[in-house]
Amino acid sequence: MKKAISRIVVPVLALSALSVSIAYAQQGPRPENLVKWRQSAYQVVAWNSARIKASVTGSYDKAEVAQAASTLAAVANSGLPKLFAAGTEKTRGWHETSAKAEVFSESKRFSELDADFAKAANELAKLAQAGDEAGVKTQYVALNKTCKACHDSYKASE
Ligand code: HEC
Structure with a gap:
């Protein structure tokens, strides 16, 4: 009996999981x-x-710079070009996009930058974590x- 139920239930579960994942793939992010x-x-x-x-032009705060630099690096490492997907050339986000059309037609160069x-x-x-103030200023x-x-090539000025 238990076996018979699992013979029915398992494929049904697998099917519904499949249809959920298909629906998700079709939707994608808006x-x-x-x-x-x-x-x-x-x-x-x-x-x-x-x-x-503020730190490099005023009084240097090592902890503040370390925190800000690691946050900035995390965003920079996040794969931002993936957010410039085809179909978002003229889409409005919080406001009209200021991405130029070239972001999409020259995506290789955009990714290099x-x-x-x-x-x-x-x-x-790295320099910020080490507390290398002079190095941070140059970098x-x-x-x-x-x-x-x-921005010179790919962002329209507002
Ligand atoms: C590889 C390209 C690239 C790099 C590098 C880059 N940006 Fe941009 N930035 C863009 C593009 C494209 C937009 C327009 C996004 C949109 O409106 O869809 C933008 C938008 C912005 C905006 C406006 C965001 C908004 O509210 O719409 C700010 C502020 C900004 N960038 C700051 C910076 C700063 C500061 C750096 C460097 C520390 C930087 N960006 C590096 C391409 C880049």
Whole structure:
């Protein structure tokens, strides 16, 4: 009896799990969420960049810089180009997207600039953890160049 039930129940469970996963794959994230996530991610980057700037231009706070730099690096390492999926070229997130059309037509170059950004952020986080104030100051300038390099080609000014 127990065996007979499991012969019916197991395939039914497997089937329903399958249909749930198919439905999930078909839905995927909503385009407006992808745009909200990328806009939010860059806002988190800007917040943490500002925290580091306050330290490098004012009085240096090692713990503050270490916390901000590791947060910035985590976002930079998160695979941000995945949020620029096809179909989100003109989608509205928190506001109209400021991503230029070239993000989508030159996705390889966009990903390379994202990788440069992540590399600079990781280096900054390392120096910040070590409390290397002079190193952080130099690397913060290098990091900002990676933002500008990408924005110049791929972000429309508001
Ligand atoms: C590889 C490209 C790239 C890099 C590197 C990059 N950004 Fe951006 N950024 C973008 C794009 C594209 C958008 C537009 C996103 C959208 O509206 O869909 C954007 C948007 C923003 C925004 C506006 C977010 C909003 O509210 O819409 C801020 C602020 C920002 N970036 C700051 C930075 C800072 C600071 C850095 C460096 C520390 C940086 N970005 C690095 C491509 C990049």
